Amino acid sequence: MTNDEINEQTPEAPATSQEPTTSPMSEQEAVMGYDEQIAALKAAAAAVNQETPEQKKKRERMEKSKKVIAATVDGLSALSNLFFTTQYAPNAYNPQSSHLGKVNERIEALKAERQADADRYNNYMLRLGDAQNAKAKTIRDMRAQHEAQKLAREKAERDAEAHSWQALLQPDKQREQKGKADKAEQDAIAAQYEAENKPQELQLKNATESARAGSYRASAANSMASARAHDRSEAKEYTAWDENGNPHSFRTKEAADRFAKQHGTWQEEDITSSTTTDRDDETNGHSSQTATTTKKGGQPARPKPKDNTPPSRRGNDDNVPPSRRK
Numbered sequence: 160m161t162n163d164e165i166n167e168q169t170p171e172a173p174a175t176s177q178e179p180t181t182s183p184m185s186e187q188e189a190v191m192g193y194d195e196q197i198a199a200l201k202a203a204a205a206a207v208n209q210e211t212p213e214q215k216k217k218r219e220r221m222e223k224s225k226k227v228i229a230a231t232v233d234g235l236s237a238l239s240n241l242f243f244t245t246q247y248a249p250n251a252y253n254p255q256s257s258h259l260g261k262v263n264e265r266i267e268a269l270k271a272e273r274q275a276d277a278d279r280y281n282n283y284m285l286r287l288g289d290a291q292n293a294k295a296k297t298i299r300d301m302r303a304q305h306e307a308q309k310l311a312r313e314k315a316e317r318d319a320e321a322h323s324w325q326a327l328l329q330p331d332k333q334r335e336q337k338g339k340a341d342k343a344e345q346d347a348i349a350a351q352y353e354a355e356n357k358p359q360e361l362q363l364k365n366a367t368e369s370a371r372a373g374s375y376r377a378s379a380a381n382s383m384a385s386a387r388a389h390d391r392s393e394a395k396e397y398t399a400w401d402e403n404g405n406p407h408s409f410r411t412k413e414a415a416d417r418f419a420k421q422h423g424t425w426q427e428e429d430i431t432s433s434t435t436t437d438r439d440d441e442t443n444g445h446s447s448q449t450a451t452t453t454k455k456g457g458q459p460a461r462p463k464p465k466d467n468t469p470p471s472r473r474g475n476d477d478n479v480p481p482s483r484r485k
Contacts, residue, residue, distance in 0.1 A: 186298055193294035197287060204283040207276050222266050229258035399459035400424045406461075419459035426460035429453050 210218070397415035398406050401422040409415040419425040435449045 186301055189297055189301055190294045193290055193297065196290045197294070200283050200287040200290060204280055204287065207280040207283070209276070209280060210273060222262075225262045225266075226259065229262040232258045397459075400461045402462060404462050404464065415459055416457075424459055424462050425457055427455060427457040430456035 397409045397412050399409065399415040399419040399422075400406055401418075402424065407415075407418060409418065416425065431451060431453045433449055433451045435447055437447045
């Protein structure tokens with residue numbers, strides 16, 4: 160099948176850019192021509208005789224065998240001609256009748272035919288690739304066009320909706336503008352009133368704040384006097400010492416004991432109490448019984464002052480270092 164035959168069978172590729180019509184064309188309709196062209200090119204490429212690797216090996220072996228046979232025949236013919244020539248026979252050698260030359264001519268003709276088939280097959284495959292690329296480009300362009308039309312349609316719908324909302328909101332905008340104008344007018348009236356009456360208001364405010372401050376000071380003086388009287392009525396009667404020997408006063412014994420225990424100045428001691436019980440018995444007469452009870456107790460105690468004398472000098476009344484004693 161030649162290129163002219165393929166051109167006659169395959170339709171022309173449709174143009175990618177077409178004038179917009181009232182009814183949109185589907186992708187299948189747009190690429191129908193490409194599908195037919197691709198199918199025709201595939202059929203034409205399949206009809207081309209392509210030599211397989213096995214066929215190529217077999218052909219090369221046959222060509223080699225034919226060349227060997229033709230060369231052998233030519234050699235025998237040459238020897239026969241040489242022999243008969245030595246017997247005074249006429250020379251029968253004819254270069255045009257060489258068997259090897261004919262075999263080579265046949266091999267070259269078949270080679271040219273195979274090369275033509277390969278070129279034709281490659282041409283079909285190139286045209287097939289171009290058709291497939293054109294089909295893909297057409298599909299991409301159509302999808303991009305559809306997407307652009309969709310976006311334009313959505314934008315038009317949004318613009319129409321926004322326009323309708325603006326028409327509906329027009330009375331509200333007018334009321335808003337009127338409210339702003341009324342507020343500006345009220346602000347101007349308020350500013351004028353403040354400018355006219357601000358000195359009197361400041362004077363009244365200062366007098367009110369002065370009276371309020373005097374009331375606060377009197378109340379604070381009364382509160383301080385009451386606190387001092389309360390402090391005098393609740394004298395701190397219990398004393399506890401910290402670890403440094405500093406005294407601290409407390410109102411309750413529990414607080415003083417707790418402070419002494421926390422600072423290590425609590426001094427434990429045993430508290431002994433005796434209880435005497437009198438009894439009258441008909442047999443023994445009058446008797447008395449004494450019970451003694453001992454329990455742990457204690458009280459805060461002043462810690463002893465620390466002895467800062469070096470250990471080597473402790474126990475020496477004269478406070479003389481041992482190295483200086485005689």
